[in-house]
Amino acid sequence: MSKVEEFEELRSLLFSIAYRILGGVGEAEDAVQEAWLRFDASATRPTSTKAFLSATVTRISIDVLRSARVRREQYTGPWFPEPLLSDPYEDPARAVELADSVSMAALLLLERLSPLERAVFVLREVFAFGFDDVAAAVGRSEAACRQLLVRARRHMDAGRPRFTADRGERRELATRFFDALKDGDVGGLQNLLAADVQLVGDAGGNAPQLAKAVTGAANVARLLTAVYPWLMRIGVTCEPHDVNGEPGAIFRDRDGKVLHLMVLDVLDGRIRTVRGLNNPEKLTHVGPVADAWAVARELKEARRRPTA
Structure with a gap:
């Protein structure tokens, strides 16, 4: 050989x-x-x-x-x-x-x-x-x-956590999470989150992010549902995909370019951590990367426009 x-x-x-x-x-x-x-x-x-x-x-x-x-x-x-x-x-x-x-x-x-x-x-x-x-x-x-x-x-x-969820349970929970996220269902989302859930984002100063860290089911649910349904309205898509062996999703702009990734950490039937991977420098191996700042500007304009 x-x-x-x-x-x-x-x-x-x-x-x-x-x-x-x-x-x-x-x-x-x-x-x-x-x-x-x-x-x-x-x-x-x-x-x-x-x-x-x-x-x-x-x-x-x-x-x-x-x-x-x-x-x-x-x-x-x-x-x-x-x-x-x-x-x-x-x-x-x-x-x-x-x-x-x-x-x-x-x-x-x-x-x-x-x-x-x-x-x-x-x-x-x-x-x-x-x-x-x-x-x-x-x-x-x-x-x-x-x-x-x-x-x-x-x-x-x-x-390490003492107990972990099996793969089927994690994926079922993730499906419900992303459905509630797209629908803007605050209550449905909150019911899936651990009481002390954390929302944490890594943008490295190279992309906009919701927040560096937000804690608590009500706070995280409100923040996520205030943004993601609007992203869907401007053409952003959510593609469920395992990330590092955990349930997550790839979010793409209307041209199919990678906007950011999200990964869920599940424990005892609840989501305990929502991680947003926003730094474009860490996403180039996933595919062509979107202009996250341009998407953020478009999102801001869309939210300003009066609804019919």
Whole structure:
């Protein structure tokens, strides 16, 4: 098998590792490409191509994450990972771990870890790498990696909900949510929200957003229904779609360009977090991006016009 064929067989795994460490689609793709260049330039063939490439992409991702931390600390408003519409890597034996680890909630918890803790957690807990391969990837002893994993698990477990909804329940709840949103049904929407629900948006200063953070079922329901039915009137469409393995939707302008994404975090039969992904710089991999400022101006004008 040629180097190219070996690499292509592992590309989806490498991307999935890099994405979970970095939280960025573009950064993960760049890390995978750099791993290929190093593999291609290597004069010798490793004993295990999977181990070599996984270690290489992990080291690259750790270095990128360290520099990215500084940029994220200076980010305007709340920071969310870049949305992932589908994970290219599949492993039936690890399906639950893979799905849980790619959710927005899990990726935001991973942000609390140090780069080394994050890499060890991803390799061991999500992808079930042996401690020998984990140690080789991060350049630490197996004993040190075990300690890193203990600390990482402690941080992750402290932030995880005790109970989660099954996939069917989440999708049914999401369908009702987006129907109520389009209809402007305040009461119907409020009934689906947890009492302490949060509406949070990531625009990075590059797009308009409803608010940086709004809390409470009544407040969130009123704000959403005051805006979204009007967006539908000016040609914005709502396309239900899983985002990072969670129920969500892609909103497009009348030309089909991506305006923003929304993802719902469901717990105990209620929606506890509504996340708006509005930063156009994080949406280019989804498709052509709309001019959100122009849509906002059109929305403002539409609301000013008298209704018939």
